[in-house]
Amino acid sequence: MIPILLIIPLAFAILSLLLPRKWTRTIVIPGLILQLGAALILCLTIYTEGPQDYALGDWQAPLGISLLADGFTVTLLALTALIAALCAIYALFFLERYNREQFYFWPLFWFLLASLNGIWLAADLFNLYVGLELLGLSAVGMVALTSERPALKAALDYLYAALFGSLAYLAGVALIYGAYGTLAIPQLSEMVAGNITTQVAVALMSVGLLLKTAIFPLHFWLPPAHGGALAPVSALLSALVVKASFYILALIWLDVGALAVTVSAAQLMGALGAGAILWGSWNAFKTPQVKMLVAYSTVAQLGYLMMLFPLAIGVSEAAATMAWQGTILHLLAHAFAKAAMFLSVGTLVLAIGHGRIADLGGVSQHMPMALFAFGLSAVSLMGLPPSGGFNAKWLLLQSAIQSGQWHWFVVIAGGGLLTAAYVFRIFRVSFTETVRHEIQATHPMLQLSALLLAFIAIGLGFASEWPLRLMDLTGGGTP
Amino acid sequence: MTNALMPIYVLATSLIAALVIFTLPERFHKVRTTFNLSAAVLKIVLVGVMAVGIANQLDYEFRYELLPGIDFILRADALSMLFAALSSVLWLCTTLYAIGYLEDAPNRSRFFGFFSLCVASTMGISLAGNLFTFLIFFELLTLSTYPLVVHRGTEKSLTAGRTYLRYTLGGGAILLIGVALMYGLVDQTGTITDFAQTGSMAELPAEQHVLLFVLFFVLIIGLGVKAALVPLHGWLPIAMVAPAPVSALLHAVAVVKAGAFGIVRVIYDIYEIEFAWQLGVLLPLAIWASITIIWGSLMALRQHEVKKRLAYSTVSQVSYIALGACLFGPIGTIGGIVHLLHQGIMKVTLFFCAGNYAETLGIHKISELDGAGRRMPLTSIAFTLGAFGMIGVPPLAGFISKWYLGIGALDAGMGWVIGVLIASSMLNAAYFLPILYRLWFKPVQGPWPDEHILAGRFETIGLLLWPTVATAVFSVAAGLFAAHMFSPLSWASLITYREYLP
Numbered sequence: 014m015i016p017i018l019l020i021i022p023l024a025f026a027i028l029s030l031l032l033p034r035k036w037t038r039t040i041v042i043p044g045l046i047l048q049l050g051a052a053l054i055l056c057l058t059i060y061t062e063g064p065q066d067y068a069l070g071d072w073q074a075p076l077g078i079s080l081l082a083d084g085f086t087v088t089l090l091a092l093t094a095l096i097a098a099l100c101a102i103y104a105l106f107f108l109e110r111y112n113r114e115q116f117y118f119w120p121l122f123w124f125l126l127a128s129l130n131g132i133w134l135a136a137d138l139f140n141l142y143v144g145l146e147l148l149g150l151s152a153v154g155m156v157a158l159t160s161e162r163p164a165l166k167a168a169l170d171y172l173y174a175a176l177f178g179s180l181a182y183l184a185g186v187a188l189i190y191g192a193y194g195t196l197a198i199p200q201l202s203e204m205v206a207g208n209i210t211t212q213v214a215v216a217l218m219s220v221g222l223l224l225k226t227a228i229f230p231l232h233f234w235l236p237p238a239h240g241g242a243l244a245p246v247s248a249l250l251s252a253l254v255v256k257a258s259f260y261i262l263a264l265i266w267l268d269v270g271a272l273a274v275t276v277s278a279a280q281l282m283g284a285l286g287a288g289a290i291l292w293g294s295w296n297a298f299k300t301p302q303v304k305m306l307v308a309y310s311t312v313a314q315l316g317y318l319m320m321l322f323p324l325a326i327g328v329s330e331a332a333a334t335m336a337w338q339g340t341i342l343h344l345l346a347h348a349f350a351k352a353a354m355f356l357s358v359g360t361l362v363l364a365i366g367h368g369r370i371a372d373l374g375g376v377s378q379h380m381p382m383a384l385f386a387f388g389l390s391a392v393s394l395m396g397l398p399p400s401g402g403f404n405a406k407w408l409l410l411q412s413a414i415q416s417g418q419w420h421w422f423v424v425i426a427g428g429g430l431l432t433a434a435y436v437f438r439i440f441r442v443s444f445t446e447t448v449r450h451e452i453q454a455t456h457p458m459l460q461l462s463a464l465l466l467a468f469i470a471i472g473l474g475f476a477s478e479w480p481l482r483l484m485d486l487t488g489g490g491t492p
Numbered sequence: 493m494t495n496a497l498m499p500i501y502v503l504a505t506s507l508i509a510a511l512v513i514f515t516l517p518e519r520f521h522k523v524r525t526t527f528n529l530s531a532a533v534l535k536i537v538l539v540g541v542m543a544v545g546i547a548n549q550l551d552y553e554f555r556y557e558l559l560p561g562i563d564f565i566l567r568a569d570a571l572s573m574l575f576a577a578l579s580s581v582l583w584l585c586t587t588l589y590a591i592g593y594l595e596d597a598p599n600r601s602r603f604f605g606f607f608s609l610c611v612a613s614t615m616g617i618s619l620a621g622n623l624f625t626f627l628i629f630f631e632l633l634t635l636s637t638y639p640l641v642v643h644r645g646t647e648k649s650l651t652a653g654r655t656y657l658r659y660t661l662g663g664g665a666i667l668l669i670g671v672a673l674m675y676g677l678v679d680q681t682g683t684i685t686d687f688a689q690t691g692s693m694a695e696l697p698a699e700q701h702v703l704l705f706v707l708f709f710v711l712i713i714g715l716g717v718k719a720a721l722v723p724l725h726g727w728l729p730i731a732m733v734a735p736a737p738v739s740a741l742l743h744a745v746a747v748v749k750a751g752a753f754g755i756v757r758v759i760y761d762i763y764e765i766e767f768a769w770q771l772g773v774l775l776p777l778a779i780w781a782s783i784t785i786i787w788g789s790l791m792a793l794r795q796h797e798v799k800k801r802l803a804y805s806t807v808s809q810v811s812y813i814a815l816g817a818c819l820f821g822p823i824g825t826i827g828g829i830v831h832l833l834h835q836g837i838m839k840v841t842l843f844f845c846a847g848n849y850a851e852t853l854g855i856h857k858i859s860e861l862d863g864a865g866r867r868m869p870l871t872s873i874a875f876t877l878g879a880f881g882m883i884g885v886p887p888l889a890g891f892i893s894k895w896y897l898g899i900g901a902l903d904a905g906m907g908w909v910i911g912v913l914i915a916s917s918m919l920n921a922a923y924f925l926p927i928l929y930r931l932w933f934k935p936v937q938g939p940w941p942d943e944h945i946l947a948g949r950f951e952t953i954g955l956l957l958w959p960t961v962a963t964a965v966f967s968v969a970a971g972l973f974a975a976h977m978f979s980p981l982s983w984a985s986l987i988t989y990r991e992y993l994p
Contacts, residue, residue, distance in 0.1 A: 381601075411675065414677060426665060430665055437654075
């Protein structure tokens with residue numbers, strides 16, 4: 014069952030390249046249904062039978078490619094399938110006016126999906142590298158789609174960052190391989206000791222991954238790339254792609270290299286996160302462009318993910334569990350909310366023809382659903398109840414209380430107000446009645462898909478128990 | 493089981509109404525109105541059924557685990573029914589009023605959608621069974637009222653909206669901190685913060701008392717922004733730019749009441765009145781509330797606009813609830829709780845009247861009211877009744893509240909509160925009586941500022957007039973029939989004797 018999740022997107026990627034142009038759109042829906050169905054079946058399997066692993070071609074761990082599916086993995090697989098499906102439905106309608114772009118979009122979309130699934134399932138450090146490389150390349154390709162000058166510049170910056178990031182990561186992997194002779198994660202977690210080689214390796218890998226995750230101060234490439242891309246691309250990038258490198262980072266710090274990392278290093282990671290929250294929010298507050306606002310919001314929200322490290326390293330088990338749960342929930346809630354936000358903002362930009370915040374006046378009358386979707390996703394991003402974002406914030410706060418780390422308590426509690434400061438800029442303008450631009454009609458599916466994603470982000474506030482319960486089923490991998 | 497689902501139904505009536513209204517296109521105003529009003533009537537019926545059930549000792553509780561170790565609880569008890577009854581009855585009245593007020597205005601679909609969502613949040617607040625659930629709906633209330641405050645979309649209302657957000661989101665963040673600390677440091681099992689489980693905080697070791705003292709005030713500051721305790725009240729007079737039905741809703745039932753209700757919950761259902769008394773948190777809060785009462789009245793005196801004067805009057809009057817909650821002893825408690833309801837119906841009447849003057853004759857300033865009594869007799873009678881009630885003239889609702897507060901203060905050994913009550917009543921008279929004098933005894937000065945609605949069979953259109961008359965009648969009835977079994981006073985006594993002082 015496990016490899017099917019890689020085979021489906023790869024097969025559709027190749028099909029989209031080979032089939033005549035007019036067919037690439039037709040096969041999207043069947044492909045999405047297959048992908049969602051497979052993810053769902055795997056979820057149920059893991060839920061009933063527990064974690065599973067799979068050796069590709071029956072080559073066992075040290076040599077072959079092994080895949081591992083535990084509760085955490087399948088949650089991420091399901092998340093990816095769901096968000097990708099809604100973004101794809103949006104893209105089907107959004108790309109109608111982009112003839113050339115849509116021919117390239119779909120193969121890249123399927124490659125992106127394949128590499129994401131590959132990363133979630135990979136059980137050794139080298140496969141993670143391959144996944145990262147593929148992911149980076151398809152993401153860069155998607156950013157460059159429109160081939161306008163700013164987009165190309167952003168794509169190029171992104172490419173450099175991605176390549177340098179992978180290189181640093183690969184260097185770390187090489188050191189690990191030299192020291193321990195294996196790259197399989199389950200084996201490494203038993204072998205790795207806290208010596209200097211491991212520490213250097215972890216540091217190298219971390220720098221690479223921080224760059225790829227766009228953690229402050231290495232975030233410079235993200236706002237132009239995410240803010241300049243086409244709306245469905247931005248949504249996929251912000252919701253899923255940056256989470257993949259974060260996932261590897263968490264894997265290395267909390268599992269593989271758990272003995273090599275120190276409490277002060279973890280505090281430093283938290284400080285980077287706090288910096289990201291402040292810097293991202295400030296820029297989101299300043300920017301005149303609506304899509305850049307959302308992109309900077311991603312920079313800020315990624316900062317909360319970094320709270321995992323200080324909150325989970327060197328503390329009691331109860332506090333670490335809560336930090337872990339809160340981070341996962343934040344990852345899920347942010348993915349849904351940010352995808353919804355980029356899609357709704359994309360619709361607004363499509364309707365008024367450009368993206369200046371000052372010109373959004375009057376949209377609440379013409380596109381109430383898009384604005385409502387934006388509003389609901391903003392609720393989750395601000396961490397206000399009821400939403401997935403609130404539950405995540407609650408768990409992180411409780412974890413900070415448990416371990417007595419009051420500085421992080423303040424950061425997490427105050428961060429929501431910073432978010433409110435920038436998202437309410439949009440509401441404020443949208444309630445004005447002066448319409449400065451002609452508002453063009455857009456397809457209702459564009460608003461609907463965004464609304465659905467936003468509802469999921471809110472609904473997560475009532476159904477947080479499900480992903481958390483599923484995540485408890487670990488296969489000795491993640492703590 | 494129907495008992496567990498009843499709170500859900502009550503919540504759902506306005507939640508589903510909100511969702512349906514949002515999705516209905518702007519032009520479907522008949523469908524929207526019908527749906528909205530039937531939902532409001534259905535809610536009153538459901539609340540009535542539950543109230544009878546509560547009186548007969550039935551339990552209504554819905555709960556499920558939202559996060560590990562934290563439950564989402566909706567539960568109806570006598571106190572929640574008081575608030576639920578107030579908000580469901582006033583939902584119907586203000587909706588009717590708003591339909592008349594916003595006739596042919598743009599964005600009605602958005603307005604009534606958020607209006608219903610706002611009522612859904614107050615329902616959630618009233619039915620919340622623990623602090624966590626309370627927090628959820630408390631924040632939802634902030635979010636659902638913002639679009640109502642900025643509804644007109646003018647520069648002035650947007651600025652007011654920004655101020656409103658700064659205060660309420662800030663207060664929300666402080667409340668979140670308080671609640672998170674309460675769960676994290678004091679109450680990992682979730683029993684103390686459950687409103688139905690009593691007496692457990694007193695068993696905590698003495699070294700935690702300092703913490704509990706501090707936490708109490710963190711919670712009160714968080715709640716006090718919405719309850720408009722001075723100096724956290726700054727948003728309230730500014731939010732007056734909202735349409736009249738919104739002001740009515742905000743002042744009578746939604747925002748300020750949510751804060752006051754929260755304060756009552758914290759004192760009685762989390763800290764327990766007796767323990768709070770021992771801890772020494774009641775006296776500071778009573779002083780704080782008294783300062784607010786006097787200060788609000790003084791500020792009201794200085795206002796020249798009708799709505800602004802009413803706004804400061806709210807600042808003052810809502811603190812009676814907090815003050816009553818701080819009086820240790822059953823009589824004071826009754827006074828505070830009953831004022832929750834009395835202030836609601838009296839204030840909603842006054843705001844309806846202010847809206848009627850503005851909509852019908854274009855009157856916004858107090859000086860323009862000269863002689864309006866003859867032009868709009870029913871509205872002016874309603875205003876007069878509301879004003880006399882606020883001053884505390886017997887046998888109106890406000891008198892009952894003040895009477896119980898006064899005796900309660902003597903019982904609790906806080907005689908100085910009587911002084912506050914007398915001073916406040918005199919100030920109330922000082923800012924209301926000149927208005928009444930202008931209404932009834934001064935001659936009309938030339939034409940009205942901006943007369944939109946000409947006198948027909950009645951002084952203004954029916955949808956503006958009848959809700960006003962209805963709430964005025966309620967506020968008289970609440971005083972006259974105070975001894976009746978289902979009067980606010982009897983219900984408040986039931987709450988007090990059943991739950992707090994067993």
